Amino acid sequence: MHNILVTGGAGFIGSNFINKLLKDRDDVSLVNLDKLTYAGNLENLKESETNSRYQFVKGDICNSELVDYIIKKYNIKHVINFAAESHVDRSILGSQIFYQTNVIGTNVLLEVSRRNDIEKFVQVSTDEVYGSLGPDGYFTESTPISPNSPYSSSKAGADMMVQAFHHTYGMNVCITRCSNNYGPLQFPEKLIPLMIINALNNKQLPVYGDGLNVRDWIFVHDHNKAIEMVWEKGKPGEVYNIGSNNEKKNIEIVKLILQYLGKGEDLIKYVKDRPGHDRRYAIDSSKITAELGWQPLKTFETGIAETIDWYLANKNWWERIISGEYENYYQNLYGSR
Numbered sequence: 001m002h003n004i005l006v007t008g009g010a011g012f013i014g015s016n017f018i019n020k021l022l023k024d025r026d027d028v029s030l031v032n033l034d035k036l037t038y039a040g041n042l043e044n045l046k047e048s049e050t051n052s053r054y055q056f057v058k059g060d061i062c063n064s065e066l067v068d069y070i071i072k073k074y075n076i077k078h079v080i081n082f083a084a085e086s087h088v089d090r091s092i093l094g095s096q097i098f099y100q101t102n103v104i105g106t107n108v109l110l111e112v113s114r115r116n117d118i119e120k121f122v123q124v125s126t127d128e129v130y131g132s133l134g135p136d137g138y139f140t141e142s143t144p145i146s147p148n149s150p151y152s153s154s155k156a157g158a159d160m161m162v163q164a165f166h167h168t169y170g171m172n173v174c175i176t177r178c179s180n181n182y183g184p185l186q187f188p189e190k191l192i193p194l195m196i197i198n199a200l201n202n203k204q205l206p207v208y209g210d211g212l213n214v215r216d217w218i219f220v221h222d223h224n225k226a227i228e229m230v231w232e233k234g235k236p237g238e239v240y241n242i243g244s245n246n247e248k249k250n251i252e253i254v255k256l257i258l259q260y261l262g263k264g265e266d267l268i269k270y271v272k273d274r275p276g277h278d279r280r281y282a283i284d285s286s287k288i289t290a291e292l293g294w295q296p297l298k299t300f301e302t303g304i305a306e307t308i309d310w311y312l313a314n315k316n317w318w319e320r321i322i323s324g325e326y327e328n329y330y331q332n333l334y335g336s337r
């Protein structure tokens with residue numbers, strides 16, 4: 001049995017990871033440490049909560065005593081760190097919690113892992129650490145780090161630290177850098193779920209700037225399969241880019257969602273641009289394909305239809321979210337535009 005500490009497992013990507021891994025394999029036992037911030041939701045883990053190989057602990061990755069206790073109590077040998085403040089717009093409104101969780105929290109996990117001889121540490125990072133691309137080219141693992149937002153700089157800081165712990169202490173670490181995820185259970189502050197839900201509610205769809213920024217979209221299960229493979233087979237100290245060769249302009253995504261839902265384009269509202277908005281992300285994932293044999297399986301056409309259908313079928317899930325704290329956040333953020 002592989003005993004794994006998964007952090008941030010009540011969020012979008014982490015909960016999909018836990019639900020799928022427990023379903024797919026019987027040789028893993030998972031402890032999920034999550035602070036349950038606004039983005040953490042135990043409802044995401046309904047299908048896993050009664051599994052005897054799953055345990056939830058509410059707590060902060062910055063709490064080293066708690067992390068040490070969990071690692072010892074559950075005989076943890078592997079750590080996969082999903083926990084983070086993950087939303088760029090929030091990092092622009094207030095950056096401190098981003099550095100606290102994403103940098104200090106990762107430092108705590110690394111220190112405690114090192115003292116407890118953890119066999120493998122996987123840091124779930126992002127392509128945003130590379131900064132922004134012009135109209136051509138791709139991020140490779142040797143693209144210089146050049147983050148532009150408080151969020152991406154905090155993730156870049158964590159990445160540097162993870163590499164330093166490999167270099168200095170010989171820890172067996174890997175870093176994954178993935179592009180924009182979409183799929184079920186994504187918190188409705190991110191582009192795709194926000195646009196689906198606003199369209200369903202006949203609310204305006206706020207498109208930043210000229211809507212021509214490009215993101216490289218990947219279905220969440222494809223990302224998680226890559227993380228599983230990196231955990232099992234990734235070489236010590238290595239970085240693996242993960243992407244799906246699926247570049248889309250934001251406005252294309254928005255129009256596609258409106259079309260799928262049978263709504264008019266008059267709902268689109270161009271708003272003031274995000275400060276420091278990265279123009280284009282595009283990932284070269286040939287390394288993980290060549291070294292580990294990973295490939296994305298989901299086409300965007302299928303994945304986006306499944307995702308919109310999921311939000312249609314799970315109104316209760318998102319209605320509870322938007323009727324609470326998120327609504328205030330939304331008004332504060334866009335009220336002035």
Ligand code: NAD
Nearest residue numbers: 008010011012013035036037039040060061083084086181
């Ligand atoms: P999310 O915001 O949906 O979830 C984050 C989770 O971390 C939440 O459950 C939250 O409660 C938890 N958390 C936050 N602070 C914590 C703390 N101090 N201690 C313990 N738990 C804490 O994020 P997501 O979209 O699922 O992203 C997961 C990871 O993947 C992040 O590290 C993010 O940087 C990375 N990533 C995300 C994307 C994407 O498109 N969403 C792409 C590439 C990489």
Ligand code: DAU
Nearest residue numbers: 086087088126127128179180189190191206207208213250
């Ligand atoms: O690339 C990976 C990153 O993708 C992850 O590391 C981050 O955690 C994740 O949040 C995501 O970052 P982005 O900033 O690219 O995602 P977001 O969904 O916030 O925005 C996607 C694009 O859509 C971006 O160009 C900004 C634009 N946008 C976003 C929102 C929320 C709009 O035009 N309107 C909006 O209301």
